[in-house]
Amino acid sequence: MISFYIQSFGCRVNQAEAFAWTTELQENGLYYERDYFKSELVIVNSCTVTSRADRDVRKFVRRLLRLNPRARIIVTGCYVERALQEWQKWPRLWRVYSNHHKQRIIPDILPSLKAAEVQKGGNYRARALVKIQDGCNYACTFCIVPQVRGKSLSFKKEKILTQIRKLLSQGFREIVLTGIHICYYGLDLYPPSSLLELLKEVERLEGLGRIRLSSLDPRLLPSPLIEHLAHSEKICPHFHLSLQSGSDRILARMGRKIKVENYQEIIFYLRQKLPQASLGADIIAGFPGESEEDFVQTCHFLENSALTYFHVFSYSPRPGTPAASWPQISERRKKERTDYLRRLSAKKNFEFRCLFLGEELDGVIIKKSKEETHLLTSNYIKVLAQPCPQPEGEVVRVKITDVNFRQTRGKIIFPAISGSSY
16 A cells, blocks of 8 residues: 655645645545655645745755655645746656646556555544635735736635535534635636635535634725624634734835724724634734834734734745845844744733633644644634543533643543534
């Protein structure tokens, strides 16, 4: 039996693609192996959003070649799309696919793989990831994604619903809807549709536990959609809203076409309607031209906002984007600002998690070991608890027993809630 492993870097879109490949390979008799150095086939889905992402991909492939020299290695993804000729020169890679050809990977390789009887092995993820959209029609001055992913492309609603029905029949309780720009979903279809219309259809599916949404763009969040997010009983109270800066001047330089005030209104409304919700943001530190005053404005906004965490990135010039040619801020200054914002994020997240000390929450089991169980609550709190017999992907009730700066611990309450809507 042939074993395979998939290493996915970067965004949830890459993870969703890897999830789909895993399912298809398993259905064709390959065995999912959790250790890349033991696998006969390894697919690397790369990211190129920052120079660090590039470096991480190269480092992994070099280590893979050293530790597992007999593996058939496929490299694909955004880094390959940006630097195809570079990757084609790498020695000992089995195949290289650009983003525009990655849909050919599985059909291309299956004929050369001698599959056995279907033996599933482990799951790639305890939660099911479904890609509903790809690409982006915006042109932020720092972003390489439109160049490596192309224009927005929405998948037909019927195809998405069929895929989710299949996943629900396989026992998945949480469905993560993902895309490069899911708020743009449906606008390119004929007849046009929308994310709101898709959500209403998905929520009607029998057996659905919860829907979790990947990053939402506040520039394209109409009031009816915000209202639905705030009142739905099926959508996880966890919303990650792309921001990038708390300075209007820097947002304008980034080409974001949104004011901080508009962003504040959205998160204030969500916090009012959903006091338990986790609210996150992406922040870029050290963007070209970011003054001390701009940085202070960002810090002030973040500290006084209802956000419960933020993902902070040091600005990384991407070849071919406008901002890459502008005068750059020193690496030392970028690091200082990044470190400060990450400490602020940790502080806010600790304060948020403390609110649930002694509370009982529903959580999906995302990882298990002999020593402990890893859970993710619907409002995005990662909890460590005692070992339990329930499988990964199952929903249990957990009582939060301890919160510190580094982690949250809880006690699983038995039995697992039967028929919980999660």
